Amino acid sequence: MTKSKTHALMQRGIEFLGSEHAILCGAMSWVSERNLVAAISNAGGFGVIACGAMTAELLDAEIAATKALTSKPFGVNLITMHPDLTDLIAVCARHQVGHVVLAGGIPPKGSVEAIKQFGAKVLVFAPTLALAKRLLRSGADALVIEGSEAGGHIGPVATSVLAQEFLPELAEDHVVFVAGGIGRGDMIAAYLEMGASGVQLGTRFACATESIAHPAFKQAFFRANARDAEASVQVDPRLPVIPVRALKNKGTELFTQRQREVAQLLDEGKVGMDEAQLEIEKFWAGALRRAVIEGDVENGSLMAGQSVGMVTSEQPVAEIIAELLAQSEAAFAAR
Numbered sequence: 052m053t054k055s056k057t058h059a060l061m062q063r064g065i066e067f068l069g070s071e072h073a074i075l076c077g078a079m080s081w082v083s084e085r086n087l088v089a090a091i092s093n094a095g096g097f098g099v100i101a102c103g104a105m106t107a108e109l110l111d112a113e114i115a116a117t118k119a120l121t122s123k124p125f126g127v128n129l130i131t132m133h134p135d136l137t138d139l140i141a142v143c144a145r146h147q148v149g150h151v152v153l154a155g156g157i158p159p160k161g162s163v164e165a166i167k168q169f170g171a172k173v174l175v176f177a178p179t180l181a182l183a184k185r186l187l188r189s190g191a192d193a194l195v196i197e198g199s200e201a202g203g204h205i206g207p208v209a210t211s212v213l214a215q216e217f218l219p220e221l222a223e224d225h226v227v228f229v230a231g232g233i234g235r236g237d238m239i240a241a242y243l244e245m246g247a248s249g250v251q252l253g254t255r256f257a258c259a260t261e262s263i264a265h266p267a268f269k270q271a272f273f274r275a276n277a278r279d280a281e282a283s284v285q286v287d288p289r290l291p292v293i294p295v296r297a298l299k300n301k302g303t304e305l306f307t308q309r310q311r312e313v314a315q316l317l318d319e320g321k322v323g324m325d326e327a328q329l330e331i332e333k334f335w336a337g338a339l340r341r342a343v344i345e346g347d348v349e350n351g352s353l354m355a356g357q358s359v360g361m362v363t364s365e366q367p368v369a370e371i372i373a374e375l376l377a378q379s380e381a382a383f384a385a386r
């Protein structure tokens with residue numbers, strides 16, 4: 052059988068990930084646990100466990116449980132500001148995890164080396180081309196460029212712009228995955244044609260049949276339009292808050308209120324800047340759990356990307372992946 056154009060262009064990504072298709076399901080805190088991750092990898096995609104704020108013990112159990120559900124490759128996403136990053140890397144080493152994604156900031160000194168030391172590949176995010184080049188020079192094996200259309204914590208620049216800026220410079224010599232705002236295979240074809248080795252999607256997979264997200268969380272996604280997935284607003288210039296894209300609800304207002312409270316604590320000298328920022332991150336972690344696990348779609352955080360408008364019903368992961376690949380191939384055939 053001749054290889055599809057989609058797979059021919061994904062070849063480098065496929066070799067890098069060891070999966071059947073170079074389609075990653077980006078780690079989503081609370082959502083990307085054993086069931087969704089194993090389902091993605093079993094369907095030929097590449098699942099990634101979201102470590103989030105988990106302890107080393109919890110991560111250990113999650114990796115073991117995922118391994119019990121799939122023999123296919125999967126990765127682990129670690130947040131760089133986690134206070135126990137070194138222990139989390141050690142857990143990944145014990146399990147011989149093949150790929151570690153470092154998210155949430157510039158990898159701290161020694162972290163990339165520590166991961167590579169046990170033979171795993173390191174994927175990093177980079178908000179600017181200069182930083183991307185630096186990280187690739189200093190040992191990162193692959194890059195994810197993620198635009199502001201994405202769900203969760205976001206940067207200020209759209210995926211389409213990042214792709215035009217990064218891919219012509221980096222794609223020839225490096226493995227680059229594009230993320231943010233991908234809802235259909237047509238878009239996958241376009242980024243592959245521009246030189247991407249593969250793509251990463253989150254929002255499209257969050258409500259898959261195999262996702263443990265609460266039915267109320269899924270319903271909110273099915274009802275939402277692209278414009279409902281809004282980026283959070285920073286209320287105090289002294290308190291830099293990484294914007295988060297989520298469906299607008301009462302939780303969005305609660306976040307604004309929490310920022311004001313934390314800014315006041317800063318004013319009164321009751322907390323320092325680092326602590327203030329940590330408080331904000333804790334707010335998100337708690338609020339996301341409330342929505343995903345408890346189904347409190349009013350007060351919880353419904354992190355979602357703008358592609359949420361293209362998520363209209365619950366579908367098994369294998370069906371979503373097959374649909375994306377067919378759309379990508381149809382787009383190439385129409386060229």
Ligand SMILES: Cc1cc2nc3c(=O)[nH]c(=O)nc-3n(C[C@H](O)[C@H](O)[C@H](O)COP(=O)(O)O)c2cc1C
Nearest residue numbers: 077078079080154201202203231232253254354356
């Ligand atoms: C509910 C939700 C939670 C997320 N949590 C994380 C996370 O913990 N770590 C991370 O690196 N990215 C996180 N993301 C981003 C995804 O991994 C992925 O890059 C993003 O969803 C891709 O864009 P898309 O939503 O437009 O498909 C999250 C996204 C969503 C929708």
